[in-house]
Amino acid sequence: MRVFGNTPYENTAALADIGFVAQDTPLYRDFTADDLVTMGGKVNRRWDATLARTRLAQAGIPPRIPVGKLSGGQRAQVALALALAKRPRLLLLDEPVASLDPVARHEFLRTLMGGVAESGTTVLLSSHILADLEHSCDHLVVLSSGAVQLSGAVEDIVGEHRRLVGPRHHGEPIGGVAAVVRARHTGRQSTLLVRVTGRVTDPAWTVHELTLEDLILAYLSDGVTEATHEAWGVAA
Amino acid sequence: MIWLTWRQHRKQGLYTLLGLVALAAFIVPTGLAMRRDLDRLVGQRCATGGELCDRGVNQFIDTYSPLLHVSVLLLAVPLLFGLFWGAPLVAREIEQDTHRMIWTQGISRRHWAWTKTGLLGGAVAVLAAGYGWGISWWYAPLQIRESRFTEVFFDVQGVVPVGYTLFAVALGLYAGTLLPKVMSAMAVTLPAYIAARLAVGMYARPASWRRSPAASRSTTTST
Numbered sequence: 028m029r030v031f032g033n034t035p036y037e038n039t040a041a042l043a044d045i046g047f048v049a050q051d052t053p054l055y056r057d058f059t060a061d062d063l064v065t066m067g068g069k070v071n072r073r074w075d076a077t078l079a080r081t082r083l084a085q086a087g088i089p090p091r092i093p094v095g096k097l098s099g100g101q102r103a104q105v106a107l108a109l110a111l112a113k114r115p116r117l118l119l120l121d122e123p124v125a126s127l128d129p130v131a132r133h134e135f136l137r138t139l140m141g142g143v144a145e146s147g148t149t150v151l152l153s154s155h156i157l158a159d160l161e162h163s164c165d166h167l168v169v170l171s172s173g174a175v176q177l178s179g180a181v182e183d184i185v186g187e188h189r190r191l192v193g194p195r196h197h198g199e200p201i202g203g204v205a206a207v208v209r210a211r212h213t214g215r216q217s218t219l220l221v222r223v224t225g226r227v228t229d230p231a232w233t234v235h236e237l238t239l240e241d242l243i244l245a246y247l248s249d250g251v252t253e254a255t256h257e258a259w260g261v262a263a
Numbered sequence: 264m265i266w267l268t269w270r271q272h273r274k275q276g277l278y279t280l281l282g283l284v285a286l287a288a289f290i291v292p293t294g295l296a297m298r299r300d301l302d303r304l305v306g307q308r309c310a311t312g313g314e315l316c317d318r319g320v321n322q323f324i325d326t327y328s329p330l331l332h333v334s335v336l337l338l339a340v341p342l343l344f345g346l347f348w349g350a351p352l353v354a355r356e357i358e359q360d361t362h363r364m365i366w367t368q369g370i371s372r373r374h375w376a377w378t379k380t381g382l383l384g385g386a387v388a389v390l391a392a393g394y395g396w397g398i399s400w401w402y403a404p405l406q407i408r409e410s411r412f413t414e415v416f417f418d419v420q421g422v423v424p425v426g427y428t429l430f431a432v433a434l435g436l437y438a439g440t441l442l443p444k445v446m447s448a449m450a451v452t453l454p455a456y457i458a459a460r461l462a463v464g465m466y467a468r469p470a471s472w473r474r475s476p477a478a479s480r481s482t483t484t485s486t
Contacts, residue, residue: 039371049363055271056359062270069266071369106364113369 031116043073046115046148050122052106056095060088060105067109079112086138100131104138111142118143120152124159132156136163157240167239169246176246181239188242191219193232203227209245220245264370264378272383275347282343283394290401297327297404305407324408331405337398337419341427342456344387349435350448352379357443384432391428395421431456 028035035041054063060083068074083090086104088097094105103123110118120139124132136159143150154160160167160181167184169177177184188208191201196210196217204227209220220242221227227234237245256262304319356362366372399420410416417423434456439448 037371037373039369039374042367042371043369045367047363047367049360049367051360053360053364055361055364057274058270066267066270067368069264070365073369 043071043113044116046110046113046118048103048106048110048118048120048123051126052099052103052123054094054102054106054109057093059091059093060097061090063094063105063109064112067112071113073114075112075114078114079108082108082111082138082142086134098131100127100134103127103131103135107135107138107142114146115148118148118150120150122153122155124154124156132159139163157243160243161239167243169243171247177243184242185237185239187222187224188237189221189223189227190235190237190241191217191221191227191232192235193217193219193229201227201232202229209248264374265382267365268379268382276386279344279348279390283390286394287397290397293330294401294404297330297401300326301404301407320407323404327405328408331408331416334398334402334419335415337424338415338460340394340419341391341424341431342453342460344391344428345431345435345452345456346449348383348387349432350439350452351445352383352436352439354439354443354445354448358445380436384429387428387432388425391425392422395419395424398424427460430459434459 030041031044033041035045055066058066064076064079064083067079068076083105086101086108088101088105088108094102097105107120107123110120123139124135127135139150140163142148152164164181167177167179167181168175187205191204194217195212195215196207196219201221203223203225204219204221205224206222207219208222211218220237300323304323305316308319309316353362356365365375402416402420405416418427431452435448435452438451438455439445442448442451
């Protein structure tokens with residue numbers, strides 16, 4: 028694996044370019060936010076303490092209270108401020124908002140967007156909260172059971188997928204449809220999630236636009252469960 | 264890194280110092296009392312020799328022999344360092360997930376590990392040296408009863424506790440990297456240290472030590 032053309036393993040130069048916020052935003056709980064900013068200055072060659080302090084002040088974080096006593100949302104803000112203070116070229120966020128309430132989540136993403144808009148930092152963010160992705164991401168990779176299901180620019184992905192509702196479908200080609208991604212059948216009707224190349228002209232099919240959330244759900248809904256069926260000893 | 268190590272472990276250092284101060288509160292008064300009595304009962308009387316000297320020696324021994332039993336408790340001191348300084352060093356970081364935070368800052372893991380073990384190991388060595396020196400001072404008058412080269416008494420004074428303490432810390436550190444949970448690391452360090460300690464006592468000491476202390480006493484008290 029390479030980051031900006033360099034191998035990141037045991038490479039402090041690569042570490043300096045990467046900011047990382049781990050899941051559940053671990054921090055030394057007995058340190059105050061102010062201590063953590065000082066710490067960042069000691070363990071990083073490039074460190075913008077003023078940026079960290081400004082962000083923490085904006086987020087309303089008290090400087091002299093141990094971070095273990097702050098709320099989850101406030102801790103996430105502290106972790107993000109620390110990651111941004113490295114002025115990284117790449118910011119990795121592992122489920123940063125998973126455990127936050129909606130208000131804290133919104134605040135977090137707002138701070139994130141504000142922080143990276145100025146510097147042009149690349150952000151790689153993993154999340155299960157689909158609604159947030161549409162507003163914050165340019166590029167999307169959908170993973171399920173360890174495999175890439177879908178990858179592309181968010182606009183393209185939304186643009187090239189449609190839901191078709193029409194008569195029972197038996198696999199015959201439909202004009203304007205590149206591939207059927209998912210199909211659900213009931214009696215005489217079929218609902219298809221398709222990737223289109225142009226307009227679907229066949230009048231038998233009703234064409235619906237999809238939101239990103241619907242689309243991701245469709246891709247994720249029937250993940251591979253053979254292994255767990257086997258593990259539970261029941262038929263798939 | 265130095266600041267970080269200090270900030271992270273200062274509370275632990277304070278508790279350790281308090282523990283050593285409590286120990287000093289015991290050994291300083293008893294040590295001074297022993298010296299006073301040794302001078303009064305033995306030093307002054309035995310300049311000329313005779314029955315008065317023998318009685319003085321016996322009286323001193325009768326009064327202060329119980330302290331020799333107390334010193335057996337001091338064998339546990341290095342173990343405490345291993346449990347509370349060694350075991351949590353890496354285990355706590357991993358247990359609380361903070362290794363993901365600190366190991367992704369701008370310093371390498373190697374740098375982190377060397378600085379931490381170096382500084383904490385150094386601090387532990389200094390504390391243990393102070394402790395060993397204190398016990399040597401305290402123990403000196405008791406040599407009239409028990410040679411400092413007998414088992415137990417050899418193990419609690421001078422540079423010997425420094426070695427044991429560093430060993431215990433290294434053992435705790437190793438246990439903490441194998442079992443990255445503080446409690447599990449401590450639970451392993453405890454019996455492993457005791458086992459190593461017994462093995463040293465039983466197999467790595469000269470056989471003469473296991474004979475009665477009286478045999479070696481005659482050779483050393485004269486010095």
